[in-house]
Amino acid sequence: MGFWDTITDLVEAATPWATADAEAPAQELPEETTAESTKEEASTEAETAAAAEEPAAEEEEPAAEEQEEEEEEEEEEEEEEEPVDPKEQLEEDCRNSKQCSPAKHHFDECVERVTAAESSEGGAKEDCVEEFFHLAHCATECAAPKLWSILK
Numbered sequence: 001m002g003f004w005d006t007i008t009d010l011v012e013a014a015t016p017w018a019t020a021d022a023e024a025p026a027q028e029l030p031e032e033t034t035a036e037s038t039k040e041e042a043s044t045e046a047e048t049a050a051a052a053e054e055p056a057a058e059e060e061e062p063a064a065e066e067q068e069e070e071e072e073e074e075e076e077e078e079e080e081e082e083p084v085d086p087k088e089q090l091e092e093d094c095r096n097s098k099q100c101s102p103a104k105h106h107f108d109e110c111v112e113r114v115t116a117a118e119s120s121e122g123g124a125k126e127d128c129v130e131e132f133f134h135l136a137h138c139a140t141e142c143a144a145p146k147l148w149s150i151l152k
Contacts, residue, residue, distance in 0.1 A: 086150050087143060094142035095135060103138045107131040 094100055110128035117124040 087147050090143035090146050090150075091139040094139040097142065099142050100135060100138040103131070103135040107135045 095104060107128060110126075110131045114124045114126060114128055117126075
């Protein structure tokens with residue numbers, strides 16, 4: 001009997017579809033109006049009525065201050081420009097350099113070949129992924145020393 005209880009417990013613990021024991025949600029009781037809640041409502045209404053009767057001139061001053069603060073924040077945001085990643089520019093320069101010109105030439109030829117095949121045959125049988133990766137690798141190797149000198 002102990003052996004089967006152990007196996008049953010293990011199976012129940014391992015199965016995600018085991019029975020779930022849930023309690024029924026508590027039913028909400030209707031709120032009763034008490035003397036305290038009536039007093040709180042009356043005091044809240046009095047406070048809002050008093051706030052509405054205050055002169056509008058006092059409300060204009062904080063609004064003007066808020067507008068000035070917003071303008072200052074906008075000016076600060078305009079001054080704080082996002083830093084530019086020099087890697088992208090360096091890699092672009094390297095792609096167009098003499099060092100990577102063979103890889104770029106092969107990539108450009110492949111793109112022309114694939115574009116022509118797509119328009120004439122109705123579908124290209126090759127892609128230029130390999131040529132693209134050769135060009136990207138060349139550009140990265142060329143840009144890396146320049147990038148490290150900038151970052152140091």
